[in-house]
Amino acid sequence: MTTASLADAPAETEFAAATYRKVFWRLVPFLMLLYVIAYLDRVNVGFAKLQMSGDLGFSETVFGLGAGLFFIGYFLFEVPSNILLHKLGARVWIARIMVTWGVISACFWFVETAWQFYALRFLLGLAEAGFYPGIILYITYWFPSHQRARIIAVFMAAIPVSGIFGGPLSGWIMDAFNGVGGHAGWQWMxxxxxxxxxxxxxxxxxxxxxxxxxxxxxxxxxxxxxxRDIAADHQGKTSEASFGAVVRDPRIWAMAFIYFCIVMGQYGLTFWLPTLVKGSGVQGNLMIGLISAIPFLVAVVVMILCGRSADRMRERRWHLIVPALIGAVGFVISATAGSPLIGIVALSAAAAGVLTCSPLFWSLPTAFISGAAAASGIAIVNSVGNLAGFVSPYAIGALRDATQSTAAGMYMLAGMLTIAAIAIYLTPAKLVNR
Incomplete structure (x- = not known):
């Protein structure tokens, strides 16, 4: 959007600003708390690996496959889950999601074999399917497009926040409770x-x-x-298209491809970060957790600042392209780092880049779809994109087993983020800058 068009955009009244502040403080911190808990349950498997693989005899490939199977279940139930949320309401459906995934996560206590690990990861994905896209859809009910990059960035700051607190917490539980009652620390976690x-x-x-x-x-x-604001925001958007029409919309699949590339980097980082930190020479699960929090601390600041900037300028593409390329450079440097300090700095750049891309991405598809079309469209994009959550940890695990090094996996993630940046650049600005 040009400077002139920004100047012509209607100013938000003081009453409207006060109204949205009220909505923000009522909803967003609570939704962020839910996502902190959700993400902690999703990625604590990365910390469990530090003990679990040795205790149960899992190879890197077995563990990567199990971690990724979550996203197969997620993919299969994502679209119907989001459609049900739109029909039944967020209150009932999000409550159902959280209770079922909590119960299934607790059942990892009983895992003894690879197949049990695979089955529970798959079921955990089924249980959680619809939570994240459901929250994105829910936000569109309360905030117009020009506010969503900031809102979604704050909500998704839950990802690095869960890393900041969850890493040290998981490490402490695994050390402090290891052997209590005759059970391993990862079981208690x-x-x-x-x-x-x-x-x-x-x-x-x-x-x-x-x-x-x-x-x-x-x-x-x-x-x-x-x-009034939501009604005005819906003008010119696809809102009541059938599911079949949404599936046939090439813009949806372009968004799914971009998101797939971004998610490759996101889950490559979150699943393997504890292993990368341990490989740099850090000892002790608590210390690994504390060091692992540093990249997430950097990311939470960068993603909120970028979200504010994107909304203020009403520009989307370059606010995604630049972080994607920074993330790619961070992964490359982390693969060749000669010291733990350089490695942590590089991983901090990678985390800031890839985690900033995730919330800002959702300002793209929600700029041209709304209503029922958004329920199915967001779910399609998220479910296809999150298949990268299966591909990424499995591919990195397989590459690590084959090469006895994480470098090839980091290069792969850098390549995917570069492809995402190119695809975003090719997306017409007039489609998404609202």
């Missing part, structure tokens, strides 16, 4: 970190409102303001 998901699932049912009209904490004028 799965059990203790599953409990918050079940408890918060119950809270969701009573705290969230399905739609703006149901919010008793908003007065009639505030509801009318949001309704």
């Amino acid at each position: 799965f059990l203790l970190e599953a409990a918050p998901a079940v408890l918060l699932g119950v809270v969701v049912f009573f705290y969230l409102d399905d739609r703006v009209r149901d919010a008793k904490w908003l007065n009639d004028e505030e509801k009318a303001q949001i309704a």
